[in-house]
Amino acid sequence: MSSFKDFSFAGKKALIRVDFNVPLDENFKVTDANRIEAAKPTIDKILNDGGAVILMSHLGRPKGKEQRYSLSHIVYKIEEVLGKKVKFAS
Secondary structure, eight states: OOOGGGSOOTTOEEEEEOOOOOOBOTTSOBSOOHHHHHHHHHHHHHHHTTOEEEEEOOOSOOSSOOGGGOGGGGHHHHHHHHTSOOOOOO
């Protein structure tokens, strides 16, 4: 039986649904990055194999498009945890 770790992502793009619904303070700073840190090994595996990663998540429970629930607020923390630059698509 093969596993995720046995697969090579070289030249591949991986779409990953992550749970980055992290708590933010009143200045939109992440107060607990555990969910981002938990996804790091999976993301690192794909990147280290030479693959590309596309992350999908949600933040809060918006009723339509609300800027305060934008994932753009957490890009800095994802970059910090991964140690890599992250591009954000609105």
